Amino acid sequence: MTGELSPIDKAKFAAAKRSVEFIEDGMKVGLGTGSTAAWMVRCLGERVRNERLRIKGVPTSARTAVLARDVGISVISLDEAKWLDVTIDGADEFDGAFNLIKGGGGAHLQEKIVATASDRMIVITDASKEVETLGAFPLPIEVIPFGWQTSKALVEELLISMDVMGRETTLRMNGDVPFISDEGNHIIDLHLNRIGNARQLSMALNQIPGVVENGLFIDICDTVVIGYGDGRVETRDINEGTVQNDRLDFVEADNLFTDLSD
Structure with missing residues (x-):
């Protein structure tokens, strides 16, 4: 086989x-x-x-x-x-x-x-x-459905002050509807290209209301x-x-x- x-x-x-x-x-x-x-x-x-x-x-x-x-x-x-x-x-x-x-x-x-x-x-x-610097793969963050667009906007505002190369954010979809996690939440993917300070970004993202957790494992x-x-x-x-x-x-x-x- x-x-x-x-x-x-x-x-x-x-x-x-x-x-x-x-x-x-x-x-x-x-x-x-x-x-x-x-x-x-x-x-x-x-x-x-x-x-x-x-x-x-x-x-x-x-x-x-x-x-x-x-x-x-x-x-x-x-x-x-x-x-x-x-x-x-x-x-x-x-x-x-x-x-x-x-x-x-x-x-x-x-x-x-x-x-x-x-x-x-x-x-x-x-x-x-294996990469030299994290960020080529989109970074997912899990957000609760209530007010997810507000959470997304706050994330985009945060990224302006972060050491990243890109700042595009997209709601993850499952066909024509939003992807739903096992916990009933949405996923927003951050297309950053390069993350200069992963530890700082992880801590900052988790301070945003509505963000449950991010995909950086430090x-x-x-x-x-x-x-x-x-x-x-x-x-x-x-x-x-x-x-x-x-x-x-x-x-x-x-x-x-x-x-x-x-």
Whole structure:
């Protein structure tokens, strides 16, 4: 099956496969949202079935919860778990300091809550997501529906004083209607091109009335696992200052992901 995957999907699969090796019996695990995280959930489900791994998964979206249950992972809420050993999730961008932009799938609010309630956050990605400076990927902010246009105007006013290259803002749509998050909120995407001071911007955005959370993850990620289309995997740990290189041997008969779509 993996022989039919595109190079980018092979890279996601490789990173996901490597990341679940960090999971140990008895752990409580945050399960991310998005196409790369979906590979991870499937790989983790394989370990649960084949190794009788006993874990509890805390999903970061309704769609991740459905997938986790489908592959045999026991799902609990964050309130039940209280604290997690590790969260594994994808990212839309990451820089050299492991700062991230997340929220391309509209789940960054729950993703940030779960990640910050974990001893460790592991990000799984492909090499294309690494950037020198954050901002090429639109930065999402989640806003409550009441007065969202006022919140949007206040954000645009704030951006004038921020170190960013662009200031276009757009309401995320789902066809002809606004996209609605799992929490019932809207998403506004900020097309900034370059973010000069991500920490300052994150703090300022969250002071605006109506803004629930933004997609900047600052000082949250501990480990980045980067997959490549040829099966190579690079694991960087910011706390240990280490870089480890491995190679995954693709198994052509593997049919774990035949029904997985982005």
